Amino acid sequence: MNHQNVILSPGLYFVATPIGTARDITLRALDVLASADVLAAEDTRSLRKLMEIHGVPLGGRRIIAYHDHSGTGARAKLLEAIGEGKSVAYASEAGMPLIADPGFDLSRAAAEAGHTVTCAPGASAAATALTLAGLPTDAFFFAGFLPNASGARLKRLEELREIPGTLIFYESPKRVAASVADMAAVLGDRPAALCRELTKKFEEVRRAPLTELAAGLEETPVKGEIVLLVDRAQEVEVSEGDLESDLQAALQGNSVKDAAGIVAEMHGLPRRKVYQMALKMAKDS
Numbered sequence: 001m002n003h004q005n006v007i008l009s010p011g012l013y014f015v016a017t018p019i020g021t022a023r024d025i026t027l028r029a030l031d032v033l034a035s036a037d038v039l040a041a042e043d044t045r046s047l048r049k050l051m052e053i054h055g056v057p058l059g060g061r062r063i064i065a066y067h068d069h070s071g072t073g074a075r076a077k078l079l080e081a082i083g084e085g086k087s088v089a090y091a092s093e094a095g096m097p098l099i100a101d102p103g104f105d106l107s108r109a110a111a112e113a114g115h116t117v118t119c120a121p122g123a124s125a126a127a128t129a130l131t132l133a134g135l136p137t138d139a140f141f142f143a144g145f146l147p148n149a150s151g152a153r154l155k156r157l158e159e160l161r162e163i164p165g166t167l168i169f170y171e172s173p174k175r176v177a178a179s180v181a182d183m184a185a186v187l188g189d190r191p192a193a194l195c196r197e198l199t200k201k202f203e204e205v206r207r208a209p210l211t212e213l214a215a216g217l218e219e220t221p222v223k224g225e226i227v228l229l230v231d232r233a234q235e236v237e238v239s240e241g242d243l244e245s246d247l248q249a250a251l252q253g254n255s256v257k258d259a260a261g262i263v264a265e266m267h268g269l270p271r272r273k274v275y276q277m278a279l280k281m282a283k284d285s
Helices: 027-035 044-053 071-083 104-112 125-132 150-160 176-187 210-219 240-251 256-267 271-284
Strands: 011-015 038-041 063-065 087-091 117-120 140-145 166-171 191-196 204-209 226-230
Touching (some): 038 044, 063 071, 071 087, 104 117, 140 150
Parallel strands (some): 038 087
C-alpha cells in the first residue's frame, strides 16, 4: 500500500488524477482519497478503478457523480457535507481539476461559503504537452476546446490570433483535422505540435508547421486524447520608410486617425505609435 490514512480538516479537497499511466498519482492524492469522509468524481468508474489499482479501500463510502449534468444537485449535497464538518475529495476524470473539467462552480461555491478549498496537485495534459512540444514556454494561453461549428471556431481563432504566447488547445480525434486546417487558415503557417496519448503506450508528438500537420492528418487520421500547441505570431520588422510610404497612401482620402488605424492594422503595430507618426507627417505636409 502506498497510502496512509490521515486526519483531514473539514473542507473541499481537489485531487489530480493521472492523464494516462496510473502510477502518475501523488502519494498525497492517495492519502486524501483514502481519508476523505465523502468522495466525488467527474467519472465515478474511473475513480473507483484508480483506487482499486492503488489499493485504496472505499470503506463503505459511495462516490458521488459530479459532472455537467448532475452539477446543481450534487453540488448542494457536497456543500452540505462540508457544512456538517466533513472532508470532501473531488477527483477529475484525468488531470488537474477545473482544467477542462466541471469543478469550477463547486470550487467557487465552496470558497464563497467560507469553506477551506485546497488541492493535491498532479498531472496535467496541458503542462505535459507544453514540456514536450518544443515551443516557447515563457508565456502561454490555455484555450481549452474550440467550438464544434466551423464558423464559430474560425471566429474564436481570430480572437486568439494576437495573444503573445504559445496557444494550447484540447481536441477530439474526430475534429482535429478540421481544427488544424482552420488554425492554418486563421493563424498562418506557425510552428506547432500535436501531442497524443500522453504518458500512455502509444504516446506521440508531431512537431511541424500547421499546414504540414493539417496535410498529415488528412492522410493519416489519429485516435486518442489530443493536445494541440501553436506558437505565437512572429513579429515582423517594418522599416520606417515602409511605414511612411503606407501612411502617405492611407492619408489620401482618410483622416489622420483613420489612416493610422488602417496602417497599424496592416502591420500589427500599436495604434498610438502609428498615430503619432501620422500626426507628424500631416503637420509637416
